[in-house]
Amino acid sequence: xxxxxxxxxxxxxxxxxxxxxxxxxxxxxxxxxxxxxxxxxxxxxxxxxxxxxxxxxxxxxxxxxxxxxxxxxxxxxxxxxxxxxxxxxxxxxxxxxxxxxxxxxxxxxxxxxxxxxxxxxxxxxxxxxxxxxxxxxxxxxxxxxxxxxxxxxxxxxxxxxxxxxxxxxxxxxxxxxxxxxxxxxxxxxxxxxxxxxxxxxxxxxxxxxxxxxxxxxxxxxxxxxxxxxxxxxxxxxxxxxxxxxxxxxxxxxxxxxxxxxxxxxxxxxxxxxxxxxxxxxxxxxxxxxxxxxxxxxxxxxxxxxxxxxxxxxxxxx
Amino acid sequence: xxxxxxxxxxxxxxxxxxxxxxxxxxxxxxxxxxxxxxxxxxxxxxxxxxxxxxxxxxxxxxxxxxxxxxxxxxxxxxxxxxxxxxxxxxxxxxxxxxxxxxxxxxxxxxxxxxxxxxxxxxxxxxxxxxxxxxxxxxxxxxxxxxxxxxxxxxxxxxxxxxxxxxxxxxxxxxxxxxxxxxxxxxxxxxxxxxxxxxxxxxxxxxxxxxxxxxxxxxxxxxxxxxxxxxxxxxxxxxxxxxxxxxxxxxxxxxxxxxxxxxxxxxxxx
Numbered sequence: 001x002x003x004x005x006x007x008x009x010x011x012x013x014x015x016x017x018x019x020x021x022x023x024x025x026x027x028x029x030x031x032x033x034x035x036x037x038x039x040x041x042x043x044x045x046x047x048x049x050x051x052x053x054x055x056x057x058x059x060x061x062x063x064x065x066x067x068x069x070x071x072x073x074x075x076x077x078x079x080x081x082x083x084x085x086x087x088x089x090x091x092x093x094x095x096x097x098x099x100x101x102x103x104x105x106x107x108x109x110x111x112x113x114x115x116x117x118x119x120x121x122x123x124x125x126x127x128x129x130x131x132x133x134x135x136x137x138x139x140x141x142x143x144x145x146x147x148x149x150x151x152x153x154x155x156x157x158x159x160x161x162x163x164x165x166x167x168x169x170x171x172x173x174x175x176x177x178x179x180x181x182x183x184x185x186x187x188x189x190x191x192x193x194x195x196x197x198x199x200x201x202x203x204x205x206x207x208x209x210x211x212x213x214x215x216x217x218x219x220x221x222x223x224x225x226x227x228x229x230x231x232x233x234x235x236x237x238x239x240x241x242x243x244x245x246x247x248x249x250x251x252x253x254x255x256x257x258x259x260x261x262x263x264x265x266x267x268x269x270x271x272x273x274x275x276x277x278x279x280x281x282x283x284x285x286x287x288x289x290x291x292x293x294x295x296x297x298x299x300x301x302x303x304x305x306x307x308x309x310x311x312x313x314x315x316x317x
Numbered sequence: 318x319x320x321x322x323x324x325x326x327x328x329x330x331x332x333x334x335x336x337x338x339x340x341x342x343x344x345x346x347x348x349x350x351x352x353x354x355x356x357x358x359x360x361x362x363x364x365x366x367x368x369x370x371x372x373x374x375x376x377x378x379x380x381x382x383x384x385x386x387x388x389x390x391x392x393x394x395x396x397x398x399x400x401x402x403x404x405x406x407x408x409x410x411x412x413x414x415x416x417x418x419x420x421x422x423x424x425x426x427x428x429x430x431x432x433x434x435x436x437x438x439x440x441x442x443x444x445x446x447x448x449x450x451x452x453x454x455x456x457x458x459x460x461x462x463x464x465x466x467x468x469x470x471x472x473x474x475x476x477x478x479x480x481x482x483x484x485x486x487x488x489x490x491x492x493x494x495x496x497x498x499x500x501x502x503x504x505x506x507x508x509x510x511x512x513x514x515x516x517x518x519x520x521x522x523x524x525x526x527x528x529x530x531x532x533x534x535x536x537x538x539x540x541x542x543x544x545x546x547x548x549x550x551x552x553x554x555x556x557x558x559x560x561x562x563x564x565x566x567x568x569x570x571x572x573x574x575x576x577x578x579x580x581x582x583x584x585x586x
Contacts, residue, residue, distance in 0.1 A: 015423075015426055015427055018427050019427060022427070026436070026439045027439070029439075030438070030439050030443070031443065137569070137572065137573075138569070140572060141515075141565060141568035141569040141571075141572045142565055142568070143519055143522060143523070143561070143564050143565060143568060144523075145522075145523065145526050145539075145542055145543075145546075145561075146542070146557075146561035146562075146564060146565055149542060149545070149546055149549070149557050149561060150557070150561065152546075152549055153549060153552070153554055153557060156549075157549055157550060157552050158552060158554075164549065164550070258527070259523055259526065259527070262527065263546065274527070277438045278438070
């Protein structure tokens with residue numbers, strides 16, 4: 001088990017290294033450059049050269065690449081060109097928002113997926129399961145921008161119950177947590193609706209499969225109650241695909257979705273990545289890519305670990 | 318899965334309807350999508366404008382139809398390109414000797430991990446965005462999934478006796494691929510090709526929604542949604558529902574058709 005995890009970690013670190021390198025060179029080879037984002041599109045060549053010299057962008061590319069790793073080794077991610085702030089602190093201020101947003105959404109959709117999946121497995125083939133199936137099919141195909149737009153249209157514009165975008169109420173001097181929570185409702189609902197469908201689909205299938213197995217029949221025959229079988233045995237065995245899918249979605253908890261965050265003007269990491277990519281703010285962009293890469297690796301490893309705990313046989317596959 | 322019966326028929330019908338709306342209807346509906354009627358800006362649906370007008374007073378029905386055409390003429394060739402690239406790469410890796418297969422798969426892992434947004438931004442800065450470059454860009458980022466699938470299928474099939482027999486009889490790799498493998502994995506290819514059409518429509522709409530897809534003055538379903546969202550406070554439901562439902566319908570049609578085919582062939586096997 002441990003050797004497998006070490007091996008996987010080593011090969012995935014290599015992938016992350018290649019990924020960061022590729023993105024570094026792709027970003028730096030893109031025409032234009034951050035000087036134009038700072039000075040505007042009509043900047044003179046002389047002022048552009050001056051900014052490039054100040055940012056170290058006039059150095060050979062390989063040297064810049066070396067400097068980037070050298071700084072990383074000293075725990076520094078550099079400064080944002082555009083906002084003139086240390087990347088670490090900048091990322092953290094956006095990361096916090098994404099973390100709150102997505103942990104709420106993923107927690108909700110996991111709970112909902114377990115409920116829906118159990119219902120689907122128990123009533124397989126009958127109308128409650130068909131109803132859930134139709135819901136899953138619909139939201140599986142629903143594009144996020146459409147779901148988000150419809151929610152805003154109904155609950156923010158037509159009914160006026162909830163704020164449509166941002167995270168604070170600009171009209172009040174001390175918006176407080178209540179305003180933040182209100183601003184979270186629509187984005188969290190959007191992501192929950194969109195993620196519950198794939199999560200519950202696989203889980204429901206697994207529950208149905210487990211319920212047909214011999215150990216369930218044996219347990220029933222010796223008089224174990226149905227609910228006890230369901231929660232003590234079936235749930236545990238059926239959780240494996242759900243855990244794998246959650247592990248795969250782990251990076252999203254930190255990076256968020258560019259589209260959902262941009263619809264709601266939600267200042268999270270996805271939104272920051274989109275903006276820094278557009279403005280060619282390389283230090284921010286590459287730091288985010290590094291984080292995504294690392295989180296993908298960690299998410300995969302966590303899923304393997306938890307699955308190994310749920311079913312020790314899995315680790316020998 | 319306990320999908321409702323007849324989902325294949327529903328998927329094909331919905332898909333056909335959307336293709337007709339996007340590829341044929343723009344030539345039948347006479348109104349000019351780019352003609353401005355400032356006096357009638359932002360009007361709800363009426364007899365004169367069946368789907369209302371946008372904030373510039375353009376006929377929304379004409380815009381939605383033109384947007385469908387613009388979306389489909391990019392998304393369909395892009396899906397075809399991604400399909401061909403994925404199939405070729407997958408077959409290559411699947412038929413290659415193990416060491417080459419390992420390298421090709423490692424490469425694929427990196428390509429799969431590249432944030433597609435950054436790849437797109439990179440190329441969008443290098444080349445001007447038009448239909449041709451968008452087809453190439455979308456094709457470029459959407460092939461790795463199919464490549465992995467084809468490679469795995471090919472590897473799995475290669476262990477089977479009839480392939481071994483053909484190899485022993487001296488069949489070359491190209492002959493093997495053409496005469497045996499393609500036939501065996503055809504169902505997988507058709508099902509995933511269907512999904513890829515839906516994925517391409519979604520990817521292009523998402524890109525256009527972010528401003529990197531079909532460029533103005535041309536409109537697409539994604540860009541129509543984006544402009545409608547900018548004035549959402551004015552409650553323009555007639556500008557949001559049609560393009561949104563059409564993207565949704567395209568994805569649903571692809572999903573239903575693919576799943577339907579999967580079920581039909583799964584039962585036949």
